[in-house]
Amino acid sequence: MPVTPADVAVGLDHVYKTYGGDQPVVALDDVSAVFTRGTATAVTGPSGSGKSTLLHCAAGLDRPDSGTVRIGTTDLSSMSEKRLTELRRSRVGFVFQAFNLVGALDVEQNIMLPSRLAGRRPDRAWVAEVIGRVGLGDRLRHRPAQLSGGQQQRVAIARALVARPEVIFCDEPTGALDTRTAADVLALLREAVDRFGQTVVMVTHDPVAASCADRVLVLADGRIVRDMPQPGAERIAEHLASPARRPSVASREG
Numbered sequence: 451m452p453v454t455p456a457d458v459a460v461g462l463d464h465v466y467k468t469y470g471g472d473q474p475v476v477a478l479d480d481v482s483a484v485f486t487r488g489t490a491t492a493v494t495g496p497s498g499s500g501k502s503t504l505l506h507c508a509a510g511l512d513r514p515d516s517g518t519v520r521i522g523t524t525d526l527s528s529m530s531e532k533r534l535t536e537l538r539r540s541r542v543g544f545v546f547q548a549f550n551l552v553g554a555l556d557v558e559q560n561i562m563l564p565s566r567l568a569g570r571r572p573d574r575a576w577v578a579e580v581i582g583r584v585g586l587g588d589r590l591r592h593r594p595a596q597l598s599g600g601q602q603q604r605v606a607i608a609r610a611l612v613a614r615p616e617v618i619f620c621d622e623p624t625g626a627l628d629t630r631t632a633a634d635v636l637a638l639l640r641e642a643v644d645r646f647g648q649t650v651v652m653v654t655h656d657p658v659a660a661s662c663a664d665r666v667l668v669l670a671d672g673r674i675v676r677d678m679p680q681p682g683a684e685r686i687a688e689h690l691a692s693p694a695r696r697p698s699v700a701s702r703e704g
């Protein structure tokens with residue numbers, strides 16, 4: 451079925467990004483991709499292939515050198531920093547290890563912050579369910595500095611789920627978690643997609659996490675070299691293990 455503009459949650463069109471210096475590095479080399487509403491996409495590939503750069507450009511945290519990025523029908527290219535900040539606050543959620551929780555606020559206040567800033571009152575039952583599912587019920591009065599890395603990650607996930615933004619961008623969402631908590635977190639992200647029609651874009655090295663997505667994009671040298679609908683974890687692991695077998699142009703697989 452053709453994708454209509456209304457189906458587009460995030461769209462990248464011919465995006466280039468080079469990091470400067472004497473020997474410039476091309477981090478994104480003509481990347482075009484559409485992330486449709488109500489789907490989860492995993493972006494994977496070897497270290498240095500451009501995954502984080504893609505995520506940062508798609509989320510409006512970084513600007514491409516050329517090409518366009520849209521969230522829904524909003525073109526980010528010409529937006530001022532102020533409007534970009536507003537857009538990120540109101541329409542986008544982040545689960546980034548380096549995306550800071552607010553140190554002066556406790557866990558519950560951090561989780562509720564985006565909704566408060568947007569003037570929304572989230573459904574109490576859903577808040578309680580999210581807090582329970584990420585296993586933070588006994589940590590609500592703790593400050594981020596009193597939590598482990600994995601617990602901080604779970605606060606970030608709860609924060610993104612409670613506010614129900616259109617798009618949730620995740621950078622290694624299961625990276626700091628034990629297997630069981632990782633499975634819970636992936637189930638929650640899946641629910642955000644299936645129950646609430648949110649869109650998830652997640653960068654991950656973990657084939658198991660990637661296999662929970664509807665679609666897996668593989669990057670190599672700043673280009674999308676594979677576009678695979680629902681591959682199993684084994685196939686994803688194969689592609690990660692043998693990037694040398696990649697074709698020169700992206701192939702869409704059925």
Ligand SMILES: Nc1ncnc2c1ncn2[C@@H]1O[C@H](COP(=O)(O)OP(=O)(O)OP(=O)(O)O)[C@@H](O)[C@H]1O
Nearest residue numbers: 469470475476477496497498499500501502503504
């Ligand atoms: N701020 C920067 N300055 C210079 N080069 C950068 C910068 N950020 C990224 N790069 C380079 O751009 C390329 C893509 O980096 P990026 O972080 O997007 O890759 P990645 O696939 O996310 O890697 P990893 O899996 O190791 O996190 C790499 O060669 C990296 O060294």
